[in-house]
Amino acid sequence: MTQHLHTQADLDRALGELTLRDPRLAPLLALTGMPALRRREPGFAGLASTICGQQLSTHAAAAIWARLSAAVTPLDAERIRRARTDRLGRLGLSAAKIRTLKAIAGEVMKGHLDLDELAGAPADEAHARLIALHGIGPWTADIYLLFCLGHGDAWPAGDLAVQEAIRIAFVLPTRPGTKETIALGDAWRPWRGAAAHLFWAYYKLAKAPGFAAAPALAPVEAGTEPATKPARNPNADRRSRPEAKPAASERLKRAKP
Template sequence: MVTLLETDAVLKRGLAALAKSDPVMARLAAEGATPQLRKRPPGFEGLAWIVVGQQVSTASATAIWGRLRAILEPATPRRFLALSDEELRAAGLSAGKVRTLRAVATDITEGRLPLDDLHNLPADEAHNLLTRVKGIGPWTADVYLLFCLGHPDAFPSGDLAVQEAARLAYGLEQRPDAKALNALAESWRPWRGVAAKVLWAYYRMVKAREGAPA
């Protein structure tokens, strides 16, 4: 069983383990890059929200989600599959997002994606199950595992803010790509998710010092 990031006590355990094993993580935490618990609803609704928000502004995502949620009641895979493409496009979903969410809903209802059981699996195994769904990429899978399930070892190595924070924190010459960042993150197991949260917090700190929006 995986101990999820559902309480401050678990988060503090993760931060202490990272600080003990990695002096850079210890320094970032000491400088104030301490993350807060943030969690969105798990299940189909949470994954759908992440897909809806991709490649659009926060304001647009909120508006589209509001229109979709108004016709998606209850917010279940079967209800989504009952909606027509015309209804979904009218809510603001692109054709690609309609296809992705139909694939997600179909795989859940047909038993290929055990979404309700992913929290009990190792992060890599849960990640692989999610990315088998057509349209679900590595970033979407890892963000769902971290922010909807609270998986402590989910690690969105493709996130640009996490990559840039790692470059700054570790004094790297260039921003690491996903492969390089995954290699760096090996030493953070089983708390890679907490490390990602620290790096996000550090990124926001840097941007705040620069006077730029995070």
């Protein structure tokens, strides 16, 4: 069953379940308080907004999106497909992003891509279908699934803030890479999206002036597994979830309290 985070109450419940199953997360939640649920517009407009924000600062992405959404109203697949390339370029979009938006708009118009249908698909399956599209990478897929569709198990393993928060929280010697973060996230299925919200909140706290990580933020017992290990998703796509190297689990086990 696909889990969703549509409301703040959904996130509250999900993090309550997570901290019971994996008590290592309880000290983080106690420090951050309940994170606010992040949601964006679903459908083509939400995906277009996520694409516009790729590899840009928050300020630059917001400025480009404001110009695009004002110039193309309503912003839907048909209007983007018909929009002149030079006009979109004058709004601040790069040539690569224009090609991506037009390619995706074409897939939607042809009926090859049903974004609403992705909301009900398992997170790993929906992730694999999105990254198969021209110009959509893993980060864009996961952010769209989590923020726009409310997928409770979407796991942005390539997000640097999530990786850095994990490093600080579990006192790892170095920041885990994407493959290691994917492996570590298996412990939090089917609520990896809720875990991401918690780690984003903790990252913001950890980067605030005067913050000092306390020993309590390390695992309750170094190397312990969550109280209840979730069943693996049989529909998981192997391309989007590569097998973890032994070093990933070993590094977590060696985290010093």
